[in-house]
Amino acid sequence: MQWRHVEEGAYAADISTDGTLAVVSGINNGVNVWRIGEEKPLYHWGHQGEGNNLVISIHIAADNSYAVTADREAFALWSLETGEPEGFWRIDEASIRDVAVTNNGEGILVARSNGKVMFFEPRTQRRLEFLGHQEKVNSIDISPNGKYALTGGNDYIAYLWSTDTGQIIHSFTHPTRVSKVALDDSGRFAFTADSQNKSQIWNVQTGEPVSTLRYFARQRIFTDAEFSKDGKYLLTGSPSRQVYLWNVEDGSQEENWQVASRESVSPPTAVVYGVAFQSNGTIVTESSSGLAEVWQWEK
Incomplete structure (x- = not known):
């Protein structure tokens, strides 16, 4: 969404x-x-x-x-x-x-x-x-x-x-x-x-x-970083549209997502300014494209 x-x-x-x-x-x-x-x-x-x-x-x-x-x-x-x-x-x-x-x-x-x-x-x-x-x-x-x-x-x-x-x-x-x-x-x-x-x-x-x-x-x-409430995960944003989910215990990458780019920019890109965990298990991002986006992930 x-x-x-x-x-x-x-x-x-x-x-x-x-x-x-x-x-x-x-x-x-x-x-x-x-x-x-x-x-x-x-x-x-x-x-x-x-x-x-x-x-x-x-x-x-x-x-x-x-x-x-x-x-x-x-x-x-x-x-x-x-x-x-x-x-x-x-x-x-x-x-x-x-x-x-x-x-x-x-x-x-x-x-x-x-x-x-x-x-x-x-x-x-x-x-x-x-x-x-x-x-x-x-x-x-x-x-x-x-x-x-x-x-x-x-x-x-x-x-x-x-x-x-x-x-x-x-x-x-x-x-x-x-x-x-x-x-x-x-x-x-x-x-x-x-x-x-x-x-x-x-x-x-x-x-x-x-x-x-x-x-x-x-x-x-990295442009933003947020720890999950249970301390098991770290969520990070980047200047190149990427959002990564990391395992705190061993530093391994669990998931990644790509936010929408700005259509008017060439090449298409976006800086991820904000990342957060929501209480229902979804992840929310805010980027330079001007969009807030919500992502599903499987624990």
């Missing part, structure tokens, strides 16, 4: 952990919030008022309470209950690379091109700068309770660190730049992937490797 969420194609999207909501940034129609399967959006957001929409990063809190949107210069916090904005902040010194938000919108994580990562609490105004990275940060994630951040950058390292103290808990090293990181919402696993061919699942408690994703391609880039 599929639903059109954007006419001209999308810049960015995120799907809630439970696969029920999607926030999609369209090239020509701003940012829209959708309940997957419904024909009309719940909310329409203008990130910086009127004019061109340039939102390139979106994250929905694990409890579906809040979403954060960002362009290169500013980020905004939105209530998913009311659809109203709760804050807008501009960043001066370096462009924004990625954003993440905790449960209840209590903490926001912002990655920047100068290597700094900011943890910010909108309601208390508390702010902590993480200075562990030496080069630009490409991907971040945060635990639902806001206590732990996972960040990966061009310095070939991903760090798991405490947002209370800024102290590093585990370092995960790679042979090339780290392009994607993801935390399991239940606090069991971390996923880190580089720009070549090392994609690793780690035990968050011990910092030890659990498995390495097994594939034959010389390089594989």
